[in-house]
Amino acid sequence: MKIGFIGLGNVGGKLAGSILRNGFDLTVRDLDDSLVQDFVTRGAKSANSPKELAETCDIIITCLPSPAACSAVMEAEDGILAGISEGKIWAEMSTTDETEVKRLAGLISAKGASAIECPVSGGCHRAATGNISIFAGCDRDTFDRMLPMLTTLGRRVLHTGPIGTASVLKVMTNYLATANLLSLCEAMVTMKAAGLDMATTYEAIVISSGTSFSAETEGQIILNGSRDISFTMDLVKKDIGLFQQVADRAGVPLEISPLMVSIFNDGIERFGERELSPNIIKRLEEATGLDVLAPGFPAELTDEEPEEPGYEVVPKGRIPAE
Known part of the structure; x- marks a missing residue:
């Protein structure tokens, strides 16, 4: 399975790192070429455009700073929609707007592909270790197809319902x-x-x-x-x-x-x-006029829990899916 990842910022770079660390075939894309080259030196491939990435990958993941940025990557002349085709999956991992992700999911569906929104929660330090939590909004079939990837990216994965609910x-x-x-x-x-x-x-x-x-x-x-x-x-x-x-x-x-x-x-x-x-x-x-400081506290957060296999979280009172 070939994975494409667009957006290697503070969160996206750590999520993409989990994909690479776990041995997946990974292609990356970011406007900052230094971030791309760092992944290439570690074994990832790079794509010249979102379209090229979508054409060559089975799952296309976006993790971008705003709904507007995601829409631009999706709908540009050389964007994801120009390259995605039947049977593929677009996974939106950004924190985005419910109405916009529904609109883009409709465009993906019209191409014969599937859409899932899967924003993360728990901090960059947990994104780095694969221990972050993931909300997944999509139909159950798409969720089941994505679950092996989602449990690589995070520890606790909650299927929230249809597209829009996770956002x-x-x-x-x-x-x-x-x-x-x-x-x-x-x-x-x-x-x-x-x-x-x-x-x-x-x-x-x-x-x-x-x-x-x-x-x-x-x-x-x-x-x-x-x-x-x-x-x-x-x-x-x-x-x-x-x-x-x-x-x-x-x-x-x-x-x-x-x-x-x-x-x-x-x-x-x-x-x-x-x-x-x-x-x-x-x-x-x-x-x-006060400074709220104290010695002995860390300058950055680190996840002290070991990376563990992820699993689906089932809400109380709900029967687990077969």
């Missing part, structure tokens, strides 16, 4: 992670102002009911001062904006979400779109 659930999880990050920032700055030790504060959070994935991971990177989780403020704004759009379409009058969007708009205005997302805490550090 909605993914932006929901990013919304929750962002809410946790913002509340963590407020908690840490308040404890610093109240005279509490920051390392002790971190331990109090992670052993208590106040913990969260964001606290346990980004909390460490904040205290180190690197603030580097390979994710930037513009990407947060995109994701929570997509969640707000889901709520707007459903007529849900959210209260916290608009405030979060406003906070990140302010953070981008102050620090720039490409500022690392945990540095949203700088708004409060600057307002108080």
Whole structure:
């Protein structure tokens, strides 16, 4: 089976690395030729265009920074749609918009190919080890065909239903992670102002009911001062904006979400779109004159769990597929 991968950024490069590490025939494509050449030196092939990649590969994976970027790669004159054919699979691993992925899936279907959306969740450090979680939206037949690849890319794989469902659930999880990050920032700055030790504060959070994935991971990177989780403020704004759009379409009058969007708009205005997302805490550090730092915390996250074979997660009360 020949796999094509387009988009070798912070997440995509690590996912493609899992494919290569597990012995698959891999062809890659990215606008940054240095990223492509790194994969070529490790045994991958390269393609001159998305069309060429789609013509030569059985599964075409995209992992791109925005719905607009994915649409461009799909619909350009030398794009995926120009090269994909019957029996192949397009797998969209970006965090994208429900309506756009449905539209593109329809175009793929018209070519006789199959579409699956499979965004990931769990951080770049878990993408690197193949231990990340994957949401998969598609028909069951396509899911079963993709499951061996998905369980190579990730550990826990959840079939969410038809195309569109995975995108909605993914932006929901990013919304929750962002809410946790913002509340963590407020908690840490308040404890610093109240005279509490920051390392002790971190331990109090992670052993208590106040913990969260964001606290346990980004909390460490904040205290180190690197603030580097390979994710930037513009990407947060995109994701929570997509969640707000889901709520707007459903007529849900959210209260916290608009405030979060406003906070990140302010953070981008102050620090720039490409500022690392945990540095949203700088708004409060600057307002108080405090630095929320502590010795002994890592500059970047690493997944300490060994890479393990993935498996399908079956929701409670649902009978597993045969």
